[in-house]
Amino acid sequence: MKVLNYIKNIFVGLWHLCQGMYVTMLNFCRPKVTLQYPENRGTREYGERFRALLTMPHDADNHHKCIACGMCMNSCPNGTITVVSKMETDTVTGKPKKVLDKHLYNLGSCIFCGLCTSACPTGAIRFSNEFEHSVFTKDRLLLQLNRPGSSLAPKPAPNTQTAKQDVGKPVENVATKTV
Ligand code: SF4
Ligand code: SF4
Secondary structure, eight states: OHHHHHHHHHHHHHHHHHHHHHHHHHHHHSOOOOOOTTTTTTTOOOOTTOOOEEEOEEOTTSEEOOOOOOHHHHHOTTOOEEEEEEEEEOTTTOOEEEEEEEEEEETTTOOOOOHHHHHOSSOOOEEESOOOOOOSSGGGGEEEOSOTTOEEOOOOOTTOHHHHHHTTOOOEEOOEEOO
16 A cells, blocks of 8 residues: 555656646746836836825926915825925915925835825825935935925916916926935
């Protein structure tokens, strides 16, 4: 009986070996899916919802959509966002109003959960696919999302199709390093 079991185990082992080799050969003949990075920089593709960098789109007139409400900052679980606001006099109404001074984002502590973009009532921030962020010091990961000299996009004039098309139209995602 021992001899029979011994021979049986040899054939079982060979069968399992063939199964493994079958899977190996199957994948060997399949088209390659490995991406040759960084050679493929120009042609690489991402998933639609891939989150790599929080950005604040500005239009051609350096306008953004941030109303400095702080919802993104309050919804962030680890204090990655700091919204600094200031008071200005509204040129139309003459009343003081809160405007964005600095929208600071620490890329080094972001966990890319997306809670900030979900909480934003105006769609002022969004994630881009840009993921190459290697720097030598951590302080260079502290970014200012609003551009210097930028301001809140004016409300579109009623019944003006052109204004609806232009205002808030993102043309570029820019994050300015604060250091
Ligand atoms: S993705 Fe999450 S961790 Fe990153 S800034 Fe937004 S809320 Fe904070
Ligand atoms: S980015 Fe959005 S949520 Fe954050 S302060 Fe600006 S308007 Fe509010």
